[in-house]
Structures are given as C-alpha cells and as structure tokens.
Amino acid sequence: MSEAxxxxxxxxxxxxxxxxxxxxxxDPDRVxxxxxxxxxxxxxxxxxxxxxHLESADPYNIVRLILPQATTSTARxxxxxxxxxxxxxxxxLVADTEPGLYVYEQxxxxxxxxxxxxxxxxxxxxxxxxxxxxxxxxxIVADRADLMRATRANLEPLLLTYRGNGSxxxxxxxxxxxAERPPLLxxxxxxxxxxxxWAVTDPADLRAVQSDLAHQQVLIADGHHRWAxxxxxxxxxxxxxxxxxxxxxxxxxxxYPLRVRAIHRLLHKMPVPAALAAAAxxxxxxxxxxxxxxxxxxxxxxAGTGNAFLLAGDGAFHLLDRPDPALLARTxxxxxxxxxxxxxxxxxxxxxxxxxWGVPEDSPEHIAYIHDTAATVEKAERDGGTAVLLHPVRExxxxxxxxxxxxxxxxxxxxxxxxxxxLVLRTLELRERL
Numbered sequence: 001m002s003e004a005x006x007x008x009x010x011x012x013x014x015x016x017x018x019x020x021x022x023x024x025x026x027d028p029d030r031v032x033x034x035x036x037x038x039x040x041x042x043x044x045x046x047x048x049x050x051x052x053h054l055e056s057a058d059p060y061n062i063v064r065l066i067l068p069q070a071t072t073s074t075a076r077x078x079x080x081x082x083x084x085x086x087x088x089x090x091x092x093l094v095a096d097t098e099p100g101l102y103v104y105e106q107x108x109x110x111x112x113x114x115x116x117x118x119x120x121x122x123x124x125x126x127x128x129x130x131x132x133x134x135x136x137x138x139x140i141v142a143d144r145a146d147l148m149r150a151t152r153a154n155l156e157p158l159l160l161t162y163r164g165n166g167s168x169x170x171x172x173x174x175x176x177x178x179a180e181r182p183p184l185l186x187x188x189x190x191x192x193x194x195x196x197x198w199a200v201t202d203p204a205d206l207r208a209v210q211s212d213l214a215h216q217q218v219l220i221a222d223g224h225h226r227w228a229x230x231x232x233x234x235x236x237x238x239x240x241x242x243x244x245x246x247x248x249x250x251x252x253x254x255x256y257p258l259r260v261r262a263i264h265r266l267l268h269k270m271p272v273p274a275a276l277a278a279a280a281x282x283x284x285x286x287x288x289x290x291x292x293x294x295x296x297x298x299x300x301x302x303a304g305t306g307n308a309f310l311l312a313g314d315g316a317f318h319l320l321d322r323p324d325p326a327l328l329a330r331t332x333x334x335x336x337x338x339x340x341x342x343x344x345x346x347x348x349x350x351x352x353x354x355x356x357w358g359v360p361e362d363s364p365e366h367i368a369y370i371h372d373t374a375a376t377v378e379k380a381e382r383d384g385g386t387a388v389l390l391h392p393v394r395e396x397x398x399x400x401x402x403x404x405x406x407x408x409x410x411x412x413x414x415x416x417x418x419x420x421x422x423l424v425l426r427t428l429e430l431r432e433r434l
Contacts, residue, residue, distance in 0.1 A: 015214035016129050017121035019245060020099035020206060023199070023424040024153075025185065030092045032058045034187035038195075038422040041156055041222065042066040043140075044371050060092050062422030066147075066155050073143065077150035084151050088427070095430050100199040101209060102424055103178040104249060106417050108193045113258070113417055114175050115251035116200075116209060117157055117424060122234045122244055130160065131219045131402035135410045136228045137362050144229040152428040154247035156421035158223020162216040164252035170212030172252055174205045189420060197423055218250065219402055221258060221415035242428035249419045253395075260398070261414040262390035264376040265348070266368040267359055268383065272314040275386045278356050282324045288317040292374060295319075296389070303391035307347045310389040313380030323347060331355045337406060339397055344390050345412040352388075361410070369411040 031037045036058035054063040068080040087093045102117040120130075148154070164172055183196040200206060220227055230246035237243040251258065267275065276285060288295050295310055295317035302308035308321040331351040332341050340346060353359045359366050370376040373389060380387035393413055401408060 016216050016218065017123070018101065018116065018118040018210060018213050018248070018250065019121065020101050020201070021119040021245075021247075021426050022099050022430045023096045023102055023117075024088070024093050024427050024430070025096065025197075025424050026060065026422065027091055027094050028185070030090075031060050034185055034423075035189045037061050038187070038189055038420040039063045039066065041418050041421055043225070043369075044418065060087065062155070065151065065153075066421055068147075073146060077146050080147060081150040081152075084153060084427075093425070095427070096199065098201055100201040101206060102184075103175050103198040103200060104419060104423070105179060105183075105196040106193055106419070107196075108191075108417070111417070113251060113256045114179060115249045115256070115419075116171060116175060117247070117249045117419075118209075119154075119245035119426060120160075120248045122230055122246055129217055130227065131217065131399075132224050132227065133219065133398050133402040133408050134224050134412050135407050136225050137410060139362070140225045141228045141232065144225055145232050148229060148233060152242075154426040154428075156226075156425075157247045157249040157419055158226045159221040159415060159418060160218040160248050160250050161221045161253045161258060161415070162213075162218045162250060163254050164212065164216065165254065169208075171209045171250075172212075172255055174200060174209050175252075178205070185423065193417065193420070195420055195423060213250065219399055221251075222418050223248075224410075245426075247426045258395070258415045259417070260392045260395050261371070261416060262392040263411040263414045264370050264373060264390060265353075265388040266370055266376055266379055267357070267366065267386040267388065268368065269366055270357060270359065270386045271384055272311060272318070272380075272386050275311055275357060276318055279320055279352065282327045282351070282356060283320040284322040286319045286321075288319055290317065292317075292377065296373070299389065299391050303344065307342070307344050308391065309344065309348060309352070312377045312387040312389065313385055315381065323351065327351050327355070337401070337404060340401055340406050340408065343393065343397075343408060343412065345393075345409040348388065348390065349409045371414050 026034060026037050028034055037060050039054050039062045054061050064083055065080050068076040070076040070079050104115055104117050106113045164170070178198045178200055181198060183198050186194070186196045188194045233243045279285065288298055298319055299308055299310045302319060302321040306321060307323050308319065311318040311320060328347065328351060331354065332346060333350065349361055353361055361367060376387045376389065398413060
C-alpha cells in the first residue's frame, strides 16, 4: 500500500511509520555510469573543487539538482526544478512501477552496512521518536526548504540509526533475506565503495518492517538540516498530503555500527599566527613538525585527558590543550549536563570562536565546516586561513545527550558511511498519483 493510503488508514498512530514509495532512479542506459551520476551528500562536497569534479563526471550528475549553480538563490532553485523535470521527461530519471521500500548496501574493504530507505511519516510525535543531536543553522534550513519547494522532491535521504535486534527477526531479517537476491542496481564509486540497491514490495515483508520499526526511537546520524526542513515544510502544507513524509535511510547499528568522525572548521580570515597569539593566554600550545597522521595521533592522546584541538595552515601542526579553567567557567554555559559542557565542540564554540577569536559560527564568510581532514588542512594552507581539527565524539555520548533532549553544537559529528546521493529519489508529484 502507498504512503498515502496507509497514512490515511492510521491517522491516530503515534509510533515510527516508514512507508513504501515509488522510487525515482537513473536509467543506466541513459547515463555514462551509475557511479558517475552519484555524489556525496550536498554538505560533504568540498567546494569548489569537488563540485566542479562532479559536474564534469557526467552531464546528469545529481549534484546539478542538490547544488545547482546560478547567480541568485531563486535562479538556482528554478534551475534545479527545470533540470529535474527535463530529466524525468527525457527518461533519464524513471519512476519504479510500484511502491516499495529499498534495501541499500554499502561495502568497502571489511566494512559492510545495510539499511532500509523509505518515506518516514512526519507526525506530531516525531519530536520524541526522531532524536536530533545537533543544532542547525537557520539560513541552511531556509536554503534547503526553498530547493525542496521548487523541485517538489526529496533528492537525497537523511541517515537515521536505531538499536534493533540485528538480523534475527523483523526488519533485520527482511534486510538480510533481500540482500541474497540480485539487486536492482550495483555500482562502485571512485572512493572504492560499492553500492547495491533492492526493492522490497512483498506485502508480508513490508508489514514485518513496519511492525518492527513502529516501536523504535531513532537518532539523526546525518541530515539535521534536512530533517528541520521536512518539519518546516510539513507545517506549511495541508495534511494529509505529500509533505507529510520525508525520505530517510534507517540503519540498525546493533547489526551495522556506524563510524563517528569529527567535522573540522576552516577559519577563512584568521591566519595561524593570529589564532595562536590569541589562544596562547588560555591554552598550552605545542608545535608538531610531523605528518598529518602523527599529528592526529597526538590530538587523540591529548583529547583522552581533556579538551584539545589541532591548528594547521602554516605548514606545521599546533596542538592546543589544557584550557584555562577560568576561561571555561566564564564562557561555557553552566545550565547543561557535564557531558555537554566538556565536549570539544562546546569549548571550541563557546570559548575559542566566540570569546578568544571572535569568529561568528554561522557566517560562511568567516567559517566553513569540512568533513575531510586533509582537505581542511590543504584549503587552510592554500588560502592563508586556519584549520581547526577536532577529535571525534563517541557514539554513546551522542545518544545519551540526544535522549536527554540536549543538542550538541552544530556540526559536531560526522556519522558514516553516508548514503550516496543519486541512487534513489522521491518526487512528491508521483506520490499524489498513487
């Protein structure tokens, strides 16, 4: 049954509800290769180099929809909508004939991750069922909302995790059984990750998945801004309707644990000497003339005993640790749990960015948030800015804070592997015709 029919039949349900949808996928005969039209999520792409690389990989690369390029935001969104409609009209993108959930697999060396892609119902109970762990930036939510309004599509799934029973019964059993069949698509992207996708349309399998997930609470691992966008757009449109659902990938981390990495900061207008001079009064600073891997090991050792940061951009690495307790007492809010007050991201934003360096955290002109460690260092050295590298937070700390309703500073974590964008889309127009 479609997401429309099930939602209307169960208006009073308050549990997590994941519905099948008619996925929109690339016709492999119309593109150079499936790998060439995929992309990392929109906020992982390192601009402008990564964007240009993806645009040149194939004229139909999904980046032309998730990060359209034009002189104004209105023009960008109109361009994305026109491109999507053209690709649908030309048969470059084709809708599956019947609604389904999708089992998605990523594999790299000894890493294997599987999950289920579907249309998650956005209910009034979502606040207690879907746990965010990071704050969002209003201007990014506004930008994503404008893009979704223009395209009337969910162009890439956000990543949610839950603690299920592995693969024994319910959703886990459906995932494992489905992965034994030939896939709808299989491709390997240039980063070495292989991707496979299967459709789940059997009514018994769909019921098993939905029954299992109905009792789950999920953590937003990646896609806080898209989640906030889903909720905003739901309030703007009448219900029931297509905006009552959002595209997600659900992964059972009892079976497939995710990796947690840090998201680093690039301070565009602050050279390393200026950053060090301002921090010298409040932190112990040690210069490390070593390669990046050794510098990261030193950061990990220091982070094991307290707050620590690694600065780069002048050809060397500088380890900042042992912050002045008086600075922390003066700058870190005292009305939060100790686990939040001692986060590296908390100390970075409250003490260093706000007080010591005076860098506005929500100004793209002054700061960028970059997932790739080496890319952050390279851009700082090239542009004369300062890279601030962080050590990752443990997943159990993230979950505990989320369950307490406490959000971490924005861009505190990077869960992975993230789903590749471009393998399956959800268009709202198709949903209305089911």
